[in-house]
């Protein structure tokens with residue numbers, strides 16, 4: 001039983017390419033299909049999405065991946081208008097790259113040009129990071145902690161968590177940044193030696209997510225400290241966070257440009 | 263007020279929250295069958311944003327009254343008001359002359375949510391701990407009014423670290439408000455997800471406890487099975503923590519967890535956990551550490567495993583007809599070991615229940631749209647950490663009033679009690695043994 005069971009569930013550290021994939025049973029990140037976006041579909045999508053990820057203005061229909069909570073309802077209800085991306089390589093260095101924009105008149109994605117390269121001075125062989133939870137519900141923190149489990153085992157890629165910001169090359173921040181945490185976040189950042197990078201992990205850390213309208217949050221890590229990498233998700237799966245770390249240190253490239261995988 | 267006091271003496275407070283310019287106190291009090299506590303009753307107190315304080319007599323209400331005070335209500339006669347979530351109000355820590363003070367946080371060494379702990383120590387020994395939270399306050403409750411069911415659920419699923427339990431309590435409150443109920447298949451699926459969430463959480467507490475005492479073997483073994491079980495929750499709900507699964511009127515989807523795999527994990531845990539918990543290293547570090555007495559648990563209104571490990575045998579699943587013959591897991595020790603034993607036993611039971619619900623899924627639809635209309639109701643669900651409470655008033659498909667309580671809000675003071683007299687290095691262990699949600703407390 002034991003060997004069979006091991007084979008069935010795979011009790012070994014997974015290969016990187018497997019970690020970076022959305023598992024079969026789950027919905028990936030939504031992807032607009034420009035040709036299927038008829039007026040009826042667009043209106044339906046905007047009505048249906050619980051997180052308000054879709055928007056239309058001045059002939060542009062857009063989908064903000066940093067708002068999407070990954071419920072999968074859009075692709076289910078409008079398969080002609082929305083497909084899905086099954087890769088977890090969704091971390092970006094520019095926030096705008098999380099938004100898919102379709103030019104309704106020309107019928108195609110807007111091209112934002114080439115992806116920017118990550119900062120040179122952060123090209124590091126290993127990375128020690130400190131994590132600050134700033135209004136996160138705790139689940140994004142949990143996903144970061146799970147990078148250390150025997151399945152993801154981030155240690156083999158040279159990544160480790162450190163207790164003090166003085167020992168850290170990078171800062172991972174989760175949550176929309178509550179007012180009450182802003183000062184502690186800023187001071188943690190200032191305590192880090194140069195060069196230092198910051199990763200905003202999860203929708204809330206990018207621009208507040210579902211808390212964007214609250215007077216008690218600042219709605220985005222970049223309101224307090226400069227951010228190098230944004231990783232969307234609700235929370236992002238550990239693989240997506242691993243890709244963000246790889247992107248930060250220049251070991252992988254940015255694949256999501258203009259909200260679409262390249 | 264006589265009636266309120268009587269109810270509080272016989273029963274226990276469930277929630278205290280604003281309702282217009284009055285406050286409403288929900289009390290669970292005797293009357294149920296089998297000698298367990300039974301129905302809840304609402305009492306309206308005060309008017310024009312003033313109400314008589316009961317905190318001195320019933321300390322379980324202290325934090326509730328402080329939270330109300332921050333929201334512009336005046337608990338007349340409260341013995342010592344201090345902010346909980348608002349950091350713009352003055353806050354002074356209790357001072358102990360001649361004792362050394364050790365401040366910790368809000369940013370901690372590990373990957374956890376922020377909170378501030380102020381220890382007053384004599385040498386290595388903790389004489390007093392005062393906890394200051396509020397760092398996770400995101401104004402969640404203030405965002406609820408005006409929201410439709412789906413937008414409201416997005417917030418509710420972020421109200422604590424247990425999204426399934428919160429969403430379930432909220433959806434049930436909404437359904438009850440309209441005199442509605444989810445179809446049987448959805449009821450079973452909801453409970454299956456709830457039990458998987460519980461098992462996942464409890465194993466997390468156990469793995470954390472083993473880590474904190476330096477028992478790497480135990481931590482790795484439990485952590486491994488926990489990660490695999492998370493995959494099954496993911497398969498069932500489409501989300502690694504069970505978000506986007508429950509809706510008002512039912513559930514959104516029905517995934518395909520592998521029942522054989524869940525059963526195999528349960529078997530393995532049933533062999534593994536008793537052995538791990540009997541290890542001398544575990545007994546040595548966890549026994550008689552971080553004690554919370556039964557009388558304290560009762561007076562301060564602790565809930566969930568925290569209460570049950572201190573001999574207070576109350577679990578909301580006792581009142582749920584879908585759990586026939588349910589008996590709560592109770593331990594008398596009140597120490598870290600007792601809590602670990604409760605987690606282990608409840609975790610195994612949770613997997614049994616999850617399998618039961620998934621194997622006996624009734625036929626029928628996954629959801630039925632609730633009728634239009636208006637109404638209000640309170641619903642409670644036994645989450646891994648204790649009772650989750652949601653109250654909602656609905657009019658024309660929108661939230662008019664919504665108030666929620668995460669179990670951690672009721673349990674945080676257990677930590678202050680548990681560490682009294684312990685050595686400072688035992689703090690992380692005691693903390694982990696409750697594993698409380700910060701964000702849930704900071705709503």
Ligand code: SF4
Nearest residue numbers: 049068069071072074
């Ligand atoms: S997956 Fe859900 S949240 Fe994301 S865009 Fe589609 S409908 Fe909106």
